[in-house]
Amino acid sequence: MPELKSPLRKRVAYLTSQYPKVSHSFIRREILALERLGWEVHRFALRGWDAELPDVDDRTELERTAYVLNKGVLSIAWAVVATMFAAPGGFWRSFTMAVALMRRSDRPFFLHAIYLAEACWLARELARLQLSHLHTHFGTNPTDVALLVNCLTGISYSFTVHGPEEFDRIIGINLQTKVERAKFVVAISSFGRGQLMRLIHPSGWNKIKVVHCGVDERFLISSVLANAANKLVCVGRLCEQKGQALLVSAAARLAGRGANFELVLVGDGENRPIIEQLIRDHQLQGKVRITGWADGEAVRREILDARAFVLPSFAEGLAVVLMEAMALGRPVLTTYIAGNPELVVHEENGWLFPAGSEDELADAMHRCLNAPVSVLQAMGERGARAVAEQHNVQTEAGKLSALFAHALEA
The missing domain is CATH 3.40.50.2000 (Glycogen Phosphorylase B;)
Incomplete structure (x- = not known):
């Protein structure tokens, strides 16, 4: 008798640099649309817990988000030390990647050291919550952290590229490396997909998908x-x-x-x-x-x-x-x-x-x-x-839902 497959656990983590944010309400809409589709979305952000938010919906999201940088230096330092001893191989891979990213980056070395520390804290939290896929918005520092988490733990990641900042800094933010290592990459337009296709071998083009931003x-x-x-x-x-x-x-x-x-x-x-x-x-x-x-x-x-x-x-x-x-x-x-x-x-x-x-x-x-x-x-x-x-937010969230499901099944 064939073995029955266990039902897919629809759980995913989201990481952004700042969340919620006045000009990024499209991320909130995307998350809420995914939740209407049955997904359990865990929100993480590097900063933003003290932001002034005129929108009541953003203030609600504030309470549902875990912030990395407000945990304090001791908490993050402990995560680094614990990771070094508990997973030395993963830590070395992640440290090596951080150095490689730093060499080509337009940002100073100490910031990449901070990204590695943030990745150590986030990796432990994702493990505690038994989350196996991480999605970020923008190909900047949140995706640096996601890539380092992947090196530490093998947790897969994906990210949405918006532009124009990412395309202005392709080398400075190591965008090619991030695209190559990601499970899949989302562009918000066909133009954006074309810009990403320039970066990698045609054999990888299939993992670059278009998912439009949805309207409130x-x-x-x-x-x-x-x-x-x-x-x-x-x-x-x-x-x-x-x-x-x-x-x-x-x-x-x-x-x-x-x-x-x-x-x-x-x-x-x-x-x-x-x-x-x-x-x-x-x-x-x-x-x-x-x-x-x-x-x-x-x-x-x-x-x-x-x-x-x-x-x-x-x-x-x-x-x-x-x-x-x-x-x-x-x-x-x-x-x-x-x-x-x-x-x-x-x-x-x-x-x-x-x-x-x-x-x-x-x-x-x-x-x-x-x-x-x-x-x-x-x-x-x-x-x-x-x-x-x-640009129906529920339709576009359905596309993203299918991509997450495929990533988790794999």
Whole structure:
């Protein structure tokens, strides 16, 4: 009589650098969707226990997350010593890998020593919880830790690559080594998958999968209704790669043409002083305003109150906020970069323009502000359908669930 296989234990660990985080709510949605599929997800983060969180859902996640770096130096040091004596072979493999990573890294040696110590603590915790697979988001330091845990214990790992930071630092973060050693790797767009395929031999391409980020259910509406207001909204961290400084300059061009509009920048970040100065320099105080950080519901209201959404990014993976705006029936204006054209079709559900072109951005904003409501309505409907088809969080979590199941069975 053939031996019956035991049922799969649907248990997995997640590791991130900081969790929860205002700009990374897509990770929370992914975890909760996996739990609805029956997975037991253990959350770990290196830091973030003292973060200010405007979103109540993030505050709930805070209580469910174990933080490595708040355990104290003695606890982590004890994990290192205990690992050295209990598993000397694994420790030596992990130490050797840490040195190899350090030699090619753009980060100093002592940080790799910290990653090794974190891996020792996390490996013991995963063993205590009898977890055999670890997933991380972003190919940076959390995946360093996951790779070292793999060397220590043989626990398999996978990770999701978002970009653009990982692709800017392929050598500095040892991305090729991480991809080669991973059980599987997730890209959030076909563009991202293509960038990862460049790094490894074609025989390994099959383990690089596309799983899209999912949209929060509160952004999925049953019917789309265009907004004739002259307001445009941009949501995102105020930083160089999102291009808000260029957006303000383009708004000044529109104002110079006598256009009647309001531009709202939702978010905060290191470039806020620069952007505020540009607003003053162009005398746009009556037309452009910055709200600061906002929770999910406030972001939703700002998008619904706008005619369209604009994101002039210079570098991107595939911004979740584009999906959210389209799900709410708003046409989007964004750049011909990375995964954006996989979702945004020019003059079908929005407008695409070359990154860095102030003239083209201003022209796209002008066309949007002068488009008839019927055009906005049709664009909004097509955009909402595209998001529902490509970025349903439960559908995408199902893809990830199958990958985890395969990893655990193996």
